Amino acid sequence: MNNQTLLIVLFTTLLFSCTENKKSTQSTKQVPTNYQVKIDSLLEAYDKNNKFMGSIILSKNGKIVYKNAVGFSNIKLNQKAGIHTKYCIGSVTKSFTATLVFKAIEENKLKLNETIESYFPNIKNAKKITIAHLLQHRSGIPSYTKDKWFFENRTQYISPRKMVSKISAYESNFEPNSKGEYSNSNYFLLSLILEKVYNSSYNNLLQEKICIPLQLNNTYVGKEMNPNESYSYTYDDMWNEFPKTNLSTAKGTGAIVSTPKDLNTFFESLLSGTILSEENLQLMKDVKDRFGMGLFRYTINDRHGFGHRGRIDEFRATSIYFAREKLAFTLISNGATIDINGVYQEILKLYLNDTPIEISENDVKKFVGVYVSQNEPDEKTVFIQDKNVLINFIKNEFKEPLVYKGNNRFVLEQMYAESISFTFSADGKQMVFEQSGNTWKYTKE
Incomplete structure (x- = not known):
């Protein structure tokens, strides 16, 4: 299976896979950190607009760093959800x-x-x-x-x-x-x-x-x-x-x-x-x-x-453990009108403070074009531009925006598969495609 076919398979997999209780239950002696305030605000908005009910916990090194519950566990009895629900x-x-x-x-x-x-x-x-x-x-x-x-x-x-x-x-x-x-x-x-x-x-x-x-x-x-x-x-x-x-x-x-x-x-x-x-x-x-x-x-x-x-x-449940970060995350919902995958990804991004790195439209232009594999000349990958966003155009069918990571490196993030990395030379004439420890070199036409 060549690289672009692999990319399509993984992208298709991604396509087809998704009051008091509103406040974080942190100890009143603790001053909420920035991510706690942001996650609380996100969940309060979901709760207020009937988008989500459920419980969330993040643990770092075995210690709880965030916990919250919103909505009801039993509406008939007017019973609010709690962290022990x-x-x-x-x-x-x-x-x-x-x-x-x-x-x-x-x-x-x-x-x-x-x-x-x-x-x-x-x-x-x-x-x-x-x-x-x-x-x-x-x-x-x-x-x-x-x-x-x-x-x-x-x-x-x-x-x-x-x-x-x-x-x-x-x-x-x-x-x-x-x-x-x-x-x-x-x-x-x-x-x-x-x-x-x-x-x-x-x-x-x-x-x-x-x-x-x-x-x-x-x-x-x-x-x-x-x-x-x-x-x-x-x-x-x-x-x-x-x-x-x-x-x-x-x-x-x-x-x-x-x-x-x-x-x-x-x-x-x-x-x-x-x-x-x-x-x-x-x-x-x-x-x-x-x-x-x-x-x-x-x-x-x-x-x-x-x-x-x-x-x-x-019910929707997701539990993930990130070994390198020693971070455990669980979200369980008992009612939602939005994509749960999007909810937990947003919460994790807020906790991890993964703010995008800015890149100018002019700098993105350098990486637009068709790149040809140095090992397989018939294999090509195409990049197009939408303002300051670089987009991987796969087989003239799928358009997937890439996240800029700095140092001329862009990433295609996939929830259920390894991320795909594209690292360009400063002049945009060379590109390295990387996934799961494997690398392939490309040259711009």
């Missing part, structure tokens, strides 16, 4: 499930390369599908959440046997390990495998292996509504409660209830290497076709992190 976290559950699988591997209960026919003999290609394929969404098993049957029955209890029967009836989407395709079926099956090899419930394993050691006191598999749990809401002139999915249908793919604080603790512990061996953590982080094993890779303003996002009902 618990939310359904949807597919962020998958990171817990993957961690439990690797714990099982370390305890010689499972092997990555073992196939699943002994657990689910009726699933198509069961003799070819491995534990690793399930973890990395490379099994070819269709996602049951795309089945009309699921949405017609999601608010009811459905037994694991019934769920497996439904999943087993699906024809395979592709040959196992030939590509990656996100499927909730994979992690539902992994949770059942864990229950079988340990002869214990998924929730008991979650508590024993992760929550109790890390003191995650507000993290568990959801069932009945517990105190301080939030409902989720849609908005149509007013907030309306969304019918709750029965979490029996989610299990290890999306059944966990938690708080932002607990999620920050979990991801910081996992990604700093205190839960799993270094070898197994690296396996979780190795990305193929956009998927790690229970983790996504995030890039925000040249900063690289790992985590997961989730959605169930009208």
